[in-house]
Amino acid sequence: MVTTDADTPDAYEQLLERNRRLTNLNYASMYLNWDQQVTMPEGGAPGRAQQLSALSATTHELLVDDDVAAWLDALADADLTDEQAANVREIRNRYEREAPVPAHLTEELSQTAAENQQIWQAAKADDDFESFAPRLETMRDLQRQKAEHIDPEKSPYTVLYEGSHQYVPIETMEGIFETLRSEIPPLVAEIRESGRDLADPWEGPYPDANQEALSQAALDFLGYDRDRGRMDTAPHPFMAGNQFDARVTTRFKESDPMDALTATIHELGHATYQLGLRQDEYGTPLGAARMSIHESQSRFWENHIGRTKPFWEAFLPVFKDHIDGHGDLTVQEAYEAANRIYPNNRIRVEADELTYHMHIILRSEIGRGVVEGDIGVEEIPQVWNDKMDEYLGVRPETDSEGCLQDIHWTGGFAAFHGYTLGSVVAAQLNDAIRDDLDVDGLVRERNFEPIHKWMTENVHRHGQRYTTPDLIEEATGQELSAEPFVDYAREKFENLYEL
Structure with a gap:
């Protein structure tokens, strides 16, 4: 009725x-x-x-x-x-x-x-x-149809983008990309020209069982609520959940235990957001995450906590308990290994914190080109390899390590902007939380509860009460901007590489 x-x-x-x-x-x-x-x-x-x-x-x-x-x-x-x-x-x-x-x-x-x-x-x-190309063509055609139904006056890619980032105009996102295009490659070039190599202590092989135990220990170390979560493995790490049940997954790389560890901490960040939502508002927008903010939580925990020197001062004994052969590993070596820049890497989820964004920009440009008809599906491998060569100076040897590496295009073509948006917002949140708390001191003391509480009070508990720009300003006192990330990255990597 x-x-x-x-x-x-x-x-x-x-x-x-x-x-x-x-x-x-x-x-x-x-x-x-x-x-x-x-x-x-x-x-x-x-x-x-x-x-x-x-x-x-x-x-x-x-x-x-x-x-x-x-x-x-x-x-x-x-x-x-x-x-x-x-x-x-x-x-x-x-x-x-x-x-x-x-x-x-x-x-x-x-x-x-x-x-x-x-x-x-x-x-x-x-x-x-x-074998996958026909499926991409079908998905492209279906998504074009959906976009046409939603708003025939806009480009189909803009309509699809707005499905995840309604309150961050695509022009704003393109401005962020332009800032990073202009800032990251010159910084990477300086690092290359410096000739300085950071510690790379991994020799392997590292058994999956040891890496799984390390990942489980990291979750406990950082305060993951086991009553409302669990860890499993998946081909592509992800988190699934709500405020009552937020599950994380990871995967293992035989030659590098840091890969699984950072992936686990990343997914933990997603889980903290879900678990920090208001339980009394479950089922309403006030009890739901703002998807354009989600990645800021994972990038904050992965990069602004898990890749810091204070973290390794506290966590290194736990690491040594689970990964054999590194009894002499120092805090400085672990810190450097967690932050090495390796632009020749072809895999996004294994990319370093700096060049990661060129992987995102590459995917977003190709996705837009495919949806808007400028790039044919059959052209994707060649365009992908050319752009990777342009942005990162490396060409994939196979499509598996090139255009087939990500799961996201199985469900659509406008899924990658959030990763860079998340890093930008994470840098703003990092500035704000460090104004209020001695984050490094808390990490050294293994006291993560005040950090969880700050994020819950300033981000999680609001759910979808605020639009994305308003939530960022509410939490940080600043408008959305790429500049805090650029400042953070330049300071960090200039110090690491003695530029």
Whole structure:
């Protein structure tokens, strides 16, 4: 029944109740996806694709039906508190984005993405881009259709980008990219010209069991809530969860234990955000993470905590307990090994903190070119290799270490901006928290609770109450800017490489 005459309190409560149902369906899909990447047998893929597709279709139908439209209409001019207004704003935004999209297209997109995951894994393992290319063409075409339904007046890539970063205009993101394009390559060139090499103590092989024990120990060291989380392995590390259950995954590189360790700390950062959300607002936007902020949490813990010298002063004994053959490893050597610049690296998730952003810019440029028709899917390997040569001075030897290395394109083409945005925001948060706390002293004392509490109070507990720019300003006192990251990176690497 359409509730066109609903009064404000009833409309608001009914809208929230619908959102709670949608939230539970979305989390059900998330955990099915977690299972697909972590524990599901390979033969389960066809059934899982249909399950995820059905959930996606049901969620879409519940979001865009006439009742939701009526409740939103009833609340259009209502006298609401700031928190109520934020809840309505976020639900309205999702409704207005989804309502124009046909249910069959939403279902097809979900099923295609689920099927793509298994096909991508096989293509990557076999270094066979041709087997995956038709799936990319299908996804590109479906996403173009979706963008056309949402806003035919905008470029399709802009529409897709806005799905994750609605409050950060794509022009702002391009400005950040332009700043980093102008700042990072010259700094990398200075490092190369310095001739200084940082410690590279890894000889390997390092058994997976030892690295898993190290990762588990790092989670405990940093205060991960085991009652609301767990760690597993996956082909591509990720976090899945909510404020009651936030799970992390990692993977192991036989020749370098730092790879798994930093990936684990990265995913821990994502989990801290989910676990810091308000439990009493579960199922409402006030109890949901702001996705454009999520990566700032992982990059903060990975880079501004896990790669610092105070961290290694405290953590090195734990590291030695789990990784054999490094009894003589010094704090300085561990610190240098965690921060080495190696621009010849071809793999994004193994990239150093500085050149990482050229990997992101490369992917974003290619994704935009594919969606807008400037780059054909069959051209991706060549364009990828040329851009990697231009930005990083290295060419992949195979497509598996080139254009097939990331899982993200299995589900779309506008997924990478958030990684660089996260690093930029993390640098701003790092400045702000260090104004309030002696972060280095707390890390040396292994006292991470005040750091968790600061992030929860200034970021996590707000959920989606604020837009992205407003949340950044609320937490840091500054507008979104790439300059704090540039200043941080230059100071750090000039000191490390004695420039």
